[in-house]
Structures are given as C-alpha cells and as structure tokens.
Amino acid sequence: xxxxxxxAQARRELDDLQKLVALCKRRGFVFPSAEIYGGFANTYDYGxxxxxxxxxxxxxxxxxxxxxxxxxxxxDAAIITNPRVWEASGHVEQFNDPLVECRGECKSRFRADQxxxxxxxxxxxxxxxxxxxxxxxxxxxxPTHEEHDIAYLRPETAQGMFVNFANVASTMRRRLPFGIxxxxxxxxxxxxxxxxxxxxxxxxxxxxEFFVEPGTDEEWFERWVDERERWYVNLGIRRENLRRYExxxxxxxxxxxxxxxxxxxxPFGEGWGELEGIANRSKGPEDSSFDLWQHxxxxxxxxxxFDEEKKQHIRPxxxxxxxxxxxxxxxxxxxxxxxxxxxxxxxxMRTVLHLHxxxxxxxxxxxxxxxxKPDLVRVARQVYEDLRRRWMIAYDSGSNIGKLYRxxxxxxxPFCITVDFQTLEDNKVTIRxxxxxxxxxxGRVPIVELRAWMESQLDY
Numbered sequence: 001x002x003x004x005x006x007x008a009q010a011r012r013e014l015d016d017l018q019k020l021v022a023l024c025k026r027r028g029f030v031f032p033s034a035e036i037y038g039g040f041a042n043t044y045d046y047g048x049x050x051x052x053x054x055x056x057x058x059x060x061x062x063x064x065x066x067x068x069x070x071x072x073x074x075x076d077a078a079i080i081t082n083p084r085v086w087e088a089s090g091h092v093e094q095f096n097d098p099l100v101e102c103r104g105e106c107k108s109r110f111r112a113d114q115x116x117x118x119x120x121x122x123x124x125x126x127x128x129x130x131x132x133x134x135x136x137x138x139x140x141x142x143p144t145h146e147e148h149d150i151a152y153l154r155p156e157t158a159q160g161m162f163v164n165f166a167n168v169a170s171t172m173r174r175r176l177p178f179g180i181x182x183x184x185x186x187x188x189x190x191x192x193x194x195x196x197x198x199x200x201x202x203x204x205x206x207x208x209e210f211f212v213e214p215g216t217d218e219e220w221f222e223r224w225v226d227e228r229e230r231w232y233v234n235l236g237i238r239r240e241n242l243r244r245y246e247x248x249x250x251x252x253x254x255x256x257x258x259x260x261x262x263x264x265x266x267p268f269g270e271g272w273g274e275l276e277g278i279a280n281r282s283k284g285p286e287d288s289s290f291d292l293w294q295h296x297x298x299x300x301x302x303x304x305x306f307d308e309e310k311k312q313h314i315r316p317x318x319x320x321x322x323x324x325x326x327x328x329x330x331x332x333x334x335x336x337x338x339x340x341x342x343x344x345x346x347x348x349m350r351t352v353l354h355l356h357x358x359x360x361x362x363x364x365x366x367x368x369x370x371x372x373k374p375d376l377v378r379v380a381r382q383v384y385e386d387l388r389r390r391w392m393i394a395y396d397s398g399s400n401i402g403k404l405y406r407x408x409x410x411x412x413x414p415f416c417i418t419v420d421f422q423t424l425e426d427n428k429v430t431i432r433x434x435x436x437x438x439x440x441x442x443g444r445v446p447i448v449e450l451r452a453w454m455e456s457q458l459d460y
Contacts (some may be wrong), residue, residue: 014267014337021196023351027411029053029333030197042190042200049411052361052392054204058183060358060460061206061323064231065181072179072208073172078158079185083151088298089159089291091136091152094254098130107388115454130213134433139186153187154227158320160184161209162291169305176305176316177220179210183325195268197330204325209281209318211289216259217282217317225260225278228321232262232275232328236356237335241265244271255290257283264331275323275331282317289318333357353412354435358460360412363391367404369420371397383429383447387417391454409434415457417450 014020024030030048032039046054066072077091086092098112104125112130120127154160161168161180168180183206190199197203212220225244233239248261257280264275280434284293292303304313328330336354355364364387368380377397384395394413396404401418416432418439423429428444431453445453 009201014334017196017268017334019339020333023337023410024050024196024333029411035062042194043202044197044200050065051328053332053355053359054325056359056361057329057332058204058206058325060235061183061231061325061328063207065179065206065321069179071174071177072181072210073168073174075161075164075168075180076184077157077164077182077184079154079187080139080151081160081163084298085159085163085295086136086152086155087161088294090254090294091155091159092134097135098132100130102126103128106270108261135189137189155188156186157182157184157205157207157320158209158322159291160211161207162289162295162434165211165292165303166210166301174305174316175213177210177216179208181206181208183207183455194268197326198268198273200326203327205322205326206328207322209320210319211316212282214282214287214314214317217287217319218281219276220317220319221258221260221280224319224321225262228276228278228323229262232331235332235359236354237264237331241335242275245272245274253279254283255279255283257281257287264335266331267334275327277322279320280317281320283315284310284315286315287317288315291318292316293444332356334437350406350409352409355414356410356460357414357458360414361392362394362408362411362413363458364415364417364454365394365396365404365408365413366417367395367401367419368397369401369418371399373421375424376419376421379423379447383417384420387450390451391458405432405437423447 027049031047033043033045034040066074073274091302098437100110100112102108102120102123102125104120104123106120106123106125108120109121110123115121118127119125136155139151139153140149141151142149162181165182168174183204185202186205187202190201210220210224229242232242241264243263245261245263252259259277259279261274262276263272265271266273281290282288283290302313304315307314332355333353338352338354340352341349342348342350366380366384366387368376370376384393387393394408396407405416414434418430418432420430426444427447429447429450430439431442431445432439433441
C-alpha cells in the first residue's frame with residue numbers, strides 16, 4: 001500500500017527529463033561515459049559540478065546518520081571479497097531477474113516482470129520464454145579462469161557490514177543498539193537500466209545496518225522510516241512528491257521481514273519510483289538478523305554479542321535503510337529544477353536549481369560588477385580567496401552582471417556576492433538571493449563580517 005505525504009507549496013514540475021539531461025551535460029554535472037567513442041550503454045561520468053553535488057549529498061548523509069548520532073560507526077569494505085560471502089547471503093542463488101529476448105530484428109532484452117507483452121515493444125518481434133539471469137558481475141581473481149577463481153563485484157554494500165559486525169562491535173566497544181554505515185560503489189548487470197542515472201550498471205549506495213535487541217526491530221523499523229523520509233524533506237524535497245510504499249508479504253526479498261520504500265514522483269516511466277528502501281532484515285531465528293545467521297552457519301564463526309547483564313550471547317535483529325547516492329543526487333536535481341518565465345513579452349525564461357545550500361556545488365559566487373575595472377577585480381579576488389579557504393566558492397567575471405547571475409542560478413548557487421564601486425568606499429558588498437533574486441534582502445554586508453554571515457546561512 002502507498003501513502004502520500006501532505007502537500008507543500010507548489011513549484012513548477014520538471015516536465016521533460018531531457019531538459020535536465022541537457023543542463024547536466026552543458027553545465028558539467030554529468031557526461032556520457034566514453035562519449036568520444038560513442039558512449040557506453042548506461043554508464044556516466046560525473047563532471048566537476050556533479051562530483052561536488054554528489055560529495056555534498058554524501059556528506060549530508062554522514063552528518064545525519066553518523067556525525068550527529070553517538071551509536072553509528074563508518075566502514076569502508078572491499079568491493080571484491082571472498083565469493084563465499086555471496087553464497088551465504090543468498091545472492092548466488094537468489095539475485096536473479098527473469099530475462100526475455102526479442103527473436104525479431106532488434107534483439108533487445110527486457111525484464112519479463114517489467115513488460116506486459118508477448119511481442120517486443122520495440123520492433124514487434126516475438127519474445128523468448130523467460131529465463132532467470134543472475135545480475136551480479138562475475139570476474140576472476142588470479143591469472144587463470146578456472147571455476148575456483150570466480151569472484152564477484154559486490155551487488156550491494158550491506159554484506160561488508162555484516163561480515164565485519166564482530167570486528168566493529170569489539171573494537172568500538174559497542175552495545176545494542178548500534179549501527180554500521182557505509183558509502184561505496186555497487187555493481188549490477190541490469191537487464192533494462194535507463195532513465196539517465198536513475199538505474200545504471202555501477203552506482204553508489206549509502207547504507208546503514210542498525211543492530212537492535214531481538215523483539216525491538218519493528219519499533220526501530222518505524223523510527224528509521226520516519227527519520228529517512230524527514231532527511232529528504234529537510235534537504236528540500238517537496239513532500240507532495242514523496243510517498244511510502246509497503247512491499248506485499250508475498251513480494252518481500254528472501255531476507256526481509258518487512259520493507260517500505262520511500263518513493264519519489266519521477267518525470268518518467270509510471271511516475272513513482274524507489275528513492276530509498278528501509279528493510280527489516282530480522283528474518284532469522286527469533287527475530288534475529290537473517291544475514292548474521294547465514295554467515296554464522298556458513299563460516300562457523302559466532303556472529304553474536306555477549307550481554308553482560310543477561311550473561312548470554314545475543315544475535316541481534318537489524319534494520320537497514322538503503323539509499324542510492326547517485327539516485328538521490330538525481331532526485332535533488334529533478335525536484336529543484338524550475339523554468340521561471342520572467343517576462344512573457346520578451347520570452348525571458350530563467351532556469352534555476354533551487355538546491356538546498358547543504359548540497360549545492362558552490363555555496364556562493366563572488367563577482368566584480370565590471371570585469372575591466374582593476375580595483376573591483378582586486379577586491380573581488382581578495383574576498384574570493386578568503387571565503388574559499390572555508391567553502392567551495394566560485395568566481396566569475398566573464399560577462400555582464402545579469403548573465404553572471406543567470407549562470408549561477410542554473411547550477412544552484414544560493415548566493416552571489418557582488419563587489420561594486422560603493423564597495424571601494426564602504427568596504428561592504430551586495431548579496432543576491434538565488435530563489436527570490438532579491439539584492440536588498442540581506443542589506444549590504446561588511447567584508448570583515450562575510451565569514452560570519454556565511455556561517456549563519458550555512459549552519460545545517
């Protein structure tokens with residue numbers, strides 16, 4: 001069942017994903033991978049601004065999930081690990097999708113559970129019978145390609161946290177409840193990836209395994225669903241574009257006791273799609289972690305904590321909020337995109353990204369009012385050099401001031417700091433607000449107080 005959050009202040013929707021794709025290419029957010037060779041299906045390179053955006057989303061997640069809590073530790077596990085990990089977790093046996101192939105001209109492949117047709121939707125040719133396809137990328141470790149050399153690129157970051165459960169618990173002296181968090185690359189040989197960077201062959205995940213006392217997993221599950229939805233809203237996602245979808249019991253993953261997806265209304269496909277999944281992976285014996293139980297059975301190593309008060313070993317339950325970093329970055333771009341008609345008579349359209357300052361690539365841009373006035377340029381460069389010691393700051397002087405503002409609006413820079421002729425007299429600057437385009441809202445700010453002013457605006 002799906003529930004929709006309450007409406008918020010309306011903003012014009014992005015009506016065509018290609019507008020955002022074009023902006024991302026033009027302004028250096030995302031490039032097609034190996035474009036000079038014709039690209040490579042469903043792989044992308046993140047450009048200068050895309051890297052900054054992605055890093056800011058990552059940092060915002062770490063602040064919320066790790067830094068501002070006292071019960072979560074970070075981990076960075078290996079991408080290629082012992083293949084027995086994936087046997088124990090069930091991925092070798094269970095990580096399969098039903099594949100059908102076009103027997104006509106185009107030879108396209110589709111997930112059988114995502115199309116409702118007996119003929120190819122591209123060319124009308126007949127489709128093959130479905131067959132199961134394991135979506136893990138297989139590789140070999142060592143100089144030979146024998147069966148015992150097979151390994152896998154990890155399809156999720158979660159298992160690295162489960163196999164390191166005892167290591168983290170003992171070294172960090174943890175008691176229940178506590179969590180292990182990880183951000184890193186995962187790889188899935190998807191049959192039908194697409195919709196820009198929504199579904200790609202390689203992607204980055206932000207995952208948390210939160211270990212709890214058996215029997216308290218449902219309570220913690222509800223708390224983490226609320227917490228994760230609130231995180232997106234706090235970073236600017238409009239509530240009316242979010243809803244919750246609970247997986248039917250007969251559709252749950254093999255490890256899941258209960259799963260709720262936080263869904264976003266995307267401008268493609270059927271609209272609503274998964275933004276983040278929160279799973280109660282406590283499907284093991286007596287509401288314990290399915291994964292810890294499986295690894296204990298396959299490795300022979302005890303995956304428990306010793307409770308000093310109860311004088312017994314406890315295998316905890318676990319709740320897993322799992323988000324895609326790259327998908328979250330795309331969602332923030334989509335939700336912040338607006339084309340604003342300023343003057344219909346002149347067809348004057350402003351493109352703006354209303355990104356939250358916490359995730360915008362640049363926190364401000366310093367501009368001299370005129371690029372050919374040495375005194376203005378000198379002071380502007382001094383302001384820029386000082387502020388960029390603390391934040392990612394842009395500097396631009398390549399056009400008239402109006403075009404410079406529009407350029408920063410298009411990449412989501414929240415503030416433009418302008419050095420004008422009055423600055424040379426009063427040592428103050430004008431600050432323009434991106435969303436309102438107001439240049440008087442903040443008054444003229446003394447240069448010596450700029451750092452403090454920025455701190456007050458960027459206290460997130």
